[in-house]
Amino acid sequence: MPELPEVETIRRTLLPRVVGCTITGVTVRQRRLRLPVHEAQLRRRAVGQMIWGLDRRGKYLLLRLSNAHTLVIHLGMTGQLVVEPAPLRYQPHDHLIFHLGPHVQLRFHDTRRFGLVLVVSDRFLDRHPCLRHLGPEPLSRQCTAAYLQRRSKGLKRPVKNFLIDGRMVAGVGNIYACEALFLGGVDPRRPVGQIGKEGWQRIVASLKQVLRKALVQGGTSFSDYVDGNGRPGYFQVSLRVYGRQGEPCHRCQEPVRRLLQAGRSTFFCPRCQCG
DNA sequence: CGGTGGACCTGCTGGC
DNA sequence: TGCCAGCAGGTCCACC
Numbered sequence: 151m152p153e154l155p156e157v158e159t160i161r162r163t164l165l166p167r168v169v170g171c172t173i174t175g176v177t178v179r180q181r182r183l184r185l186p187v188h189e190a191q192l193r194r195r196a197v198g199q200m201i202w203g204l205d206r207r208g209k210y211l212l213l214r215l216s217n218a219h220t221l222v223i224h225l226g227m228t229g230q231l232v233v234e235p236a237p238l239r240y241q242p243h244d245h246l247i248f249h250l251g252p253h254v255q256l257r258f259h260d261t262r263r264f265g266l267v268l269v270v271s272d273r274f275l276d277r278h279p280c281l282r283h284l285g286p287e288p289l290s291r292q293c294t295a296a297y298l299q300r301r302s303k304g305l306k307r308p309v310k311n312f313l314i315d316g317r318m319v320a321g322v323g324n325i326y327a328c329e330a331l332f333l334g335g336v337d338p339r340r341p342v343g344q345i346g347k348e349g350w351q352r353i354v355a356s357l358k359q360v361l362r363k364a365l366v367q368g369g370t371s372f373s374d375y376v377d378g379n380g381r382p383g384y385f386q387v388s389l390r391v392y393g394r395q396g397e398p399c400h401r402c403q404e405p406v407r408r409l410l411q412a413g414r415s416t417f418f419c420p421r422c423q424c425g
Numbered sequence: 426c427g428g429t430g431g432a433c434c435t436g437c438t439g440g441c
Numbered sequence: 442t443g444c445c446a447g448c449a450g451g452t453c454c455a456c457c
Binding site: 326370414 | 448449450451452453
Binding site for chain 1: 435
């Protein structure tokens with residue numbers, strides 16, 4: 151579910167509510183996530199530690215602990231991370247609970263269990279397999295047309311697949327790849343190796359624009375996504391192509407089309423996206 | 426090597 | 442009404 155704008159919104163909403171708090175306990179109700187939760191290790195490394203910072207890298211949230219370890223959390227497709235008072239009873243799929251004192255908790259909820267929770271020593275953090283191969287942040291100055299053109303040299307894969315590959319750029323998923331390519335007027339099937347400098351400039355500019363706008367709207371909510379306070383985002387009303395197959399293009403009225411690329415849906419306007 | 430397809434999960438929707 | 446296929450915002454690995 152959550153791509154960069156959603157994860158960043160979660161980070162911003164959680165930040166004032168968790169930074170300065172101490173993790174007083176951990177309840178593990180389900181250990182089978184993308185990687186099995188190492189319960190003893192999680193307790194040993196996290197309980198008693200103060201959260202002094204909350205960062206994001208791609209779609210990963212990084213809770214900085216006072217013992218020079220980092221709690222790494224990925225939300226997969228359906229993950230939620232919410233700070234709330236202790237509930238009377240847990241909901242199904244409330245898998246992990248970080249207690250922040252007796253009455254408040256940081257709760258990890260994930261229907262499909264594609265998410266991930268682990269604690270890593272800061273000494274090894276940027277060499278950890280999850281983070282090691284991540285490309286630059288799309289909203290950073292490192293993410294330029296020149297960079298993407300260099301990485302795509304000689305490759306034949308479609309530009310849409312390239313954009314959602316975290317090793318190229320971190321944090322871009324299916325929604326924002328489709329939306330950025332629409333905005334840039336670029337055919338999602340276009341082989342990346344043959345895109346020139348101007349093409350990449352259009353793509354980078356559109357990508358940044360789409361991500362920034364989605365951030366302002368607090369992300370895109372279909373069903374699962376909520377921010378750290380449990381509130382949905384509003385970017386779904388701004389989507390131009392994603393999920394709109396058969397409906398008229400907002401720019402030219404041509405029906406939006408859906409196709410499969412590497413097993414995933416791509417939405418695009420065949421008339422506006424011929425670049 | 427690069428690129429795709431399937432696996433991992435649960436839940437919802439739409440067609441019959 | 443019920444059943445079943447298809448689909449969902451992500452990532453990893455086997456295989457061509």
